[in-house]
Amino acid sequence: MRFSNLYAPTTKETPKDAQLPSHIFLTRAGFIQQVGSGLYNFLPMGKIVFDKIRQVVKEEMDNAGAQEVQMGVVSPADLWQESGRYSVFGKELLRFSDRKENGFVLGPTHEEVVVDMVRNRINSYKQLPLHLYQITTKFRDEARPRFGLLRGREFTMKDGYSFHASQEDLVREFNLMEATYTRILERLGLKFRAVEADSGAIGGSGSKEFMVLAPNGEDDIVVCDGCNYGANIEAAKRAKKTTTLEAPQANPAKFHTPNQNTIEAVGAYLHVDPFYTIKAVIKKAVFQDKEAVVVFFVRGCDALQETKAQNACGALELTDATAEEIEKAGLIAGYCGPIGLPEGVEFYIDQELEGEANLICGANEQDYHWVGVKVASFKPSRFKDLVAVEAGDCCVACGGKLGITKGIEVGHIFQLGQKYSKAMNATFLDQNGKAQPFWMGCYGVGVSRLIAVMIETSHDEKGCIWNLQTAPYAVEIIVSNTKDEESLAYAVSLYESLKAKGVEVLLDDRNERFGFKMSDFELIGFPYAVVVGKDFKEGKVELVSRKTLEKEGMGIDVVEAEILRRLV
Amino acid sequence: MRFSNLYAPTTKETPKDAQLPSHIFLTRAGFIQQVGSGLYNFLPMGKIVFDKIRQVVKEEMDNAGAQEVQMGVVSPADLWQESGRYSVFGKELLRFSDRKENGFVLGPTHEEVVVDMVRNRINSYKQLPLHLYQITTKFRDEARPRFGLLRGREFTMKDGYSFHASQEDLVREFNLMEATYTRILERLGLKFRAVEADSGAIGGSGSKEFMVLAPNGEDDIVVCDGCNYGANIEAAKRAKKTTTLEAPQANPAKFHTPNQNTIEAVGAYLHVDPFYTIKAVIKKAVFQDKEAVVVFFVRGCDALQETKAQNACGALELTDATAEEIEKAGLIAGYCGPIGLPEGVEFYIDQELEGEANLICGANEQDYHWVGVKVASFKPSRFKDLVAVEAGDCCVACGGKLGITKGIEVGHIFQLGQKYSKAMNATFLDQNGKAQPFWMGCYGVGVSRLIAVMIETSHDEKGCIWNLQTAPYAVEIIVSNTKDEESLAYAVSLYESLKAKGVEVLLDDRNERFGFKMSDFELIGFPYAVVVGKDFKEGKVELVSRKTLEKEGMGIDVVEAEILRRLV
Incomplete structure (x- = not known):
């Protein structure tokens, strides 16, 4: 792609109300555009990053044997009434009526809809297990939308729902999903912890959150310095507290x-x-x-x-x-x-x-x-269990010392059990020919949120720093002076050659000052830039790493090989 | 994929209210599931077809230089008020309020939102032209949702919007889009006509509809038997009507x-x-x-x-x-x-x-x-121009005879002109430094509707007949008796071999009667089936074409080569 054709409107203006780096830089660098409170459009580069993350999630879900479906953004209210959640879900559930005064909701989650998709169609234990997932738009009417994509109202989630003939099989799938989510976050290059969590409005028993470690995280998570134990503060356990102080012995x-x-x-x-x-x-x-x-x-x-x-x-x-x-x-x-x-x-x-x-x-x-x-x-x-675990408490698993750190929730997996299948009368015939409610699990990944998380965990004071896994383009070629025909011709040939080798490369051919193009590079944060500048006459260009901002002069005969080496 | 793992709940029951073959067969064959009036879920096979069509649309739009973005399902009402459409758009525009009583709509189309995306960000004619598109969920609160995916309320459209510095450049893009849509529909294997159309609620002047010819189409289209002329009945022109009858001469x-x-x-x-x-x-x-x-x-x-x-x-x-x-x-x-x-x-x-x-x-x-x-x-x-053109009228282009045929609208391209840019004060500086409203075009393809169109134009009394371009799987291997271990082993080896060669193949390994599996094949409509049946003992299998239902016996040594030959 040539930058002169790309719609990437960068700006020096910080959006009002923006505090977090991901919100500020994704907006300033032209990845997203706010269209209303908690509502964001994805501009072309934002969409490329979005699709890359979605593709990783899809591949890992497919590899785990889940099947992709698509449910509507709009769900009939009667399904939510059937599960009982219509009345207990708060104002975050956006309810509305159509022209015939029938009730609907904008789906924040789809347990009800997926149960309706499966009931009376899966009839026998022989057809189980089954795992259906979708990667679609959700809506939560947040009281205080904030932090850009981290807490928007309209967002994209991968939500998966599994159906099982027994609790044991549900636990097997739950563990498979823990491994799957681990692979997804590893492939995206994120540092995270899977922690024990409260199940909240979704219900059920047994759930884990995937927390990306980030200083600006909204969540407090408890981690052990001695073992793998981690938990959301809401669900954290500790070893029973003891003291060496003598007890005040007394008769009642x-x-x-x-x-x-x-x-x-x-x-x-x-x-x-x-x-x-x-x-x-x-x-x-x-x-x-x-x-x-x-x-x-x-x-x-x-x-x-x-x-x-x-x-x-x-x-x-x-x-x-x-x-x-x-x-x-x-x-x-x-x-x-x-x-x-x-x-x-x-x-x-x-x-x-x-x-x-x-x-x-x-x-x-x-x-x-x-x-x-x-x-x-x-x-x-x-x-x-009523107490808030504090730093210094002892680990319930190993006795080690617990600490508290900040995290951003990017995934949540639940063992729902039979809550929804019982409420909605969704059953299968077991081996004895007896009707049983399905055992269910549900599994969510915040796909649009992950875009923000990539930057929340990787930026500096100048802008975004994308990793190779999610960058909209891996390399940008910056022509310092596009009026110099030889420089431009070389840049175009390098661009074409890299493209032919499958490299995602952007050619900044805009007729702008070098300083302007360089600060766009720093703001947008492609992993590498090749600067075709003054030294081109001597057969030299500069390779710039966005992460370190180090510039390395090298001959035009070796720069392509060097780029290819770094992209591996 | 093995059929025993695939969620494809086929049924003999015809959905109530379903009249059209696409509605009946897509539901019965487990591609879609109705969740409310005009609301459909896509089951796994429906999602595969959906993605294939989406991919064709995306590739052709990208090839034409358009850039993919993503706008929200929910749009703020104030943007619609700015364009003036909030009050003139009928009840099909679903309006609602959030928890703070702010007004929103479920977007049926996104002219307002895309103008807001571009204004004050594109400032100069040098940054033009620009074409942004998205493939996203839309909502129209139809008075009478019907015909399954053909006239649903929630649907997926590719909607593109182009911005130009002059009307000439808009016309160039309009022609490019006509060529692009032609390629999209040709790649999908559809018979269609691009016809002149009325611009309806979108507004602007100059529009063409892409009509797939289908006996059950909702639209009447006028076509010439002598030339390429075609038009929607609402926009059809004719040569001035004449008569050979003598006029009744009289003084007033x-x-x-x-x-x-x-x-x-x-x-x-x-x-x-x-x-x-x-x-x-x-x-x-x-x-x-x-x-x-x-x-x-x-x-x-x-x-x-x-x-x-x-x-x-x-x-x-x-x-x-x-x-x-x-x-x-x-x-x-x-x-x-x-x-x-x-x-x-x-x-x-x-x-x-x-x-x-x-x-x-x-x-x-x-x-x-x-x-x-x-x-x-x-x-x-x-x-x-007020008259309804009728069969037998003369072509305005060549004088040939006009006929009327039925079509399903799958695409619509518009020259919007400056309607929205003027109303929303979206301008750029021209070569003389003068502010001018953008010249705009908009271009829509009904992605979810195309799924139904594939079947509306290709089915028989037994079910769907998918072409190779859009079939969820190209070949199904049906094991007549899965208890026969040798048959099953052979089928699995053929399945693995085809899969390794990149063939989209489904193995029907279900422990069901052969007749049941065969009627599923006929209902679902994969292009080909290989039946591993009684003759397997003699080293023979049958290759079945769904289109003709002809069965051709052939040796197990040649069947794979024959399949590969047919899939080219």
Whole structure:
């Protein structure tokens, strides 16, 4: 391609609201164009990168035996009503009506549609397993679209859905997909971790996220310095916390603790480390059919992890309870404890507290705490994993030290189980001729998001730095002075020769200043440039590496061989 | 691919409401699945065909120098308001609001978005011409979705938009696109005509449709038996109609014609051929800002072409005027003529009547007609092309005989001119440094529609008949009895050998009756099948052509060479 024909409108203007390098540089370098809040067009170079990433994803999915299909952008609302998600999915699900007032959604995900695609068509265990995937446009009406392609409203995902006759076979496919996603991200040249994750609105049990390590990542991920363990902060586990401090042995007694209504205060007042206290976190929970105050108890030295808390009680949403709501529930702020709670108040206790003794907690009475408390005689369902793992906690797998780092989620694989097949009555006949709901998995890769991730993980202050796997062109030939006919003729011959050898090469033949073309090269970030400049008279050109910006003079007789060597 | 792994759920059930072979067979053979009114999913084989067609379109567009981009499915309403189409586009434009009550549309076409993509980025005539295209999902909220993929609501189109510094350059690109579309349809193996067309809601002047000839086509197209001339019925022209009958010479006079309120009646009453009469067709026209009765005058022997009439008066919509509306406008049904119409009544006269004499028309008075009328003294803008061309009319190009045939529109190319660039203030600086609106063209191919067209033009009573260019697999190997290990082993070896040679081959290894597998072959319609059956013991197999259903026995030593020969 000649740059004079390519539509790659570069600009020095930084888009307003853009903070992240990928957002700024992809826009400035003419890969994408914003058309509305969270809506982006892909310009020609953006489309080339998009197609390269899509091709890698497609090849690996096909190699894994999955079959590509295409479902609509528009899905009938009745399928979402059948699964029950129409009412529980938040405002991110964009709902609308057609001219006949029939309800539809813009599909953010396609579990319902794919179940409808398969039910009554797959009838026997003999036709299983089956894995269908698509690479299509999705829509989520995000409350705060931001970060360019990283959190847009319209985006492209590879979403795959697998159907199995047994949970064991689902686990096999889940592991196959973990290997497949690993290959995809390795082929794209990304540094990543597969981490344990919360299943969120998709549902099901058992899920892993693929997190590309990036300082600007939105997600906190917990990684072990001793082993492979990694988890999203929302799903991270730790070895049970211990202490070398002596426990405050005491018989159960109610203590007067006037105005000691924080963990720190009561700990200091009673000369006890917060490890031996129980903290109450009071939340208002929104359920599908009601709202209620729910209390979560964790050690005084720990913090509540909100997603874990939400999963524990099955709420759609949690918010901080107001003073009024706390009072109305019969609770006393600062003095709330698991013993003697007002009847009907829902509560959960962190699992690490089960069976622990010599603890201090609120007495549900103004200015009083219990000491010498043993956490026993609660039913097992009260105990849940509620704590936020922190740097320095110990690894549940190896005992090593956990750290927290930033990541960008680019993939998510789920063991859905039978959630959707049961809700939508999608069954097959097993070996005994008995109807069984399908076991299902689902697997997503953010294809358009990956374009941004490539740059988020590889840029400098001047612009993008593409790797060879995803660059729109591998080499750019820059003619310093296009009016010099000999320079131009040589550049064209090198361009034609490289093209004939299958190299993706761009010839910057624009009648512009050299400095302008060079800063376009730095902004766009092709891996290599060949500069045909002043030294051409002496039979020399410069080979520039975008990554290092090092310029290497070499003879015109060797530069093609050198390029071909570097592209291997 | 092995059939036992392929998701191709065939069925004997005809989908309800399906009338056309493409709709019936693509559904029954497991290429597509209906998910809602006018909404279809593509199953794996449908996706393969889809990708093949898309690839042909992409290659030819790239060869023509166009650059692929990707615009969103969702477009902001404000861009449509800017062009003025938000209010004039009918209910087919699906409008909706997001969570913040901002307006959006599901894009049925992308003139507005592409103008926004280019304006303020292309600044100089030096950067022109430019042609951007995309192959993406579109949505039209059709009043009556029908015929499967032929008239769905969600569909995939290749839509390209070109920008030029002059009308001449636009015409050059238009001709290039005509050649490009011709190559695309030839590569797909389709019989078609490029015909002159009305520009409809897209606007602009000068457009051609690519019509695939098919007996079930929705469109009437006019073709000449003497030359290349072809046109959509809405845009068809003819040589001026003449007659050998003598004209009813008369001085202008008002004639009493009681109860002669049809052309046939008045013609018979006055012993005059309808050729020498003027027929009035009274319509109610909906304009952007008002509704009004409009009268169209054509020869008594001609019929009014509604689209031509609508274009003549610039209405958004025409409907038959009711008796009440006719009376309210001061018109007398059956006696309406161009002379002495009530003041303020808008009217148009067919251009073939200009200057004609010795005609009879209504006198705008109950029971009276004028005779000896000469159509003169009207201003030129009253005369428009209004008649519906009929079989037997003469070709405007060569005088040959016109016929009417059925076609399916698969492509449409437009010279838009400056309609959108003017409305949206998208300009470039010309050679004199003066700002000029872009000259624009737009060019569409119905990619998903072409899948149906392949079958609409190639099927029999048993099912689809794919050609080699678009078949999901070129050859199917059918093992008559999969329990016969030697047969199966041979089939697998032939399958592997063909695959290694790059043949798209499907192995039907399903443990099903031979008859079942054979009728799947006939329904799905792969070009060839190799049947490994009873004669395998004698070293023989059968090669079946789907088109003819002829079976040809041949030795297992020659069948592979024979297949390779046929696939060339």
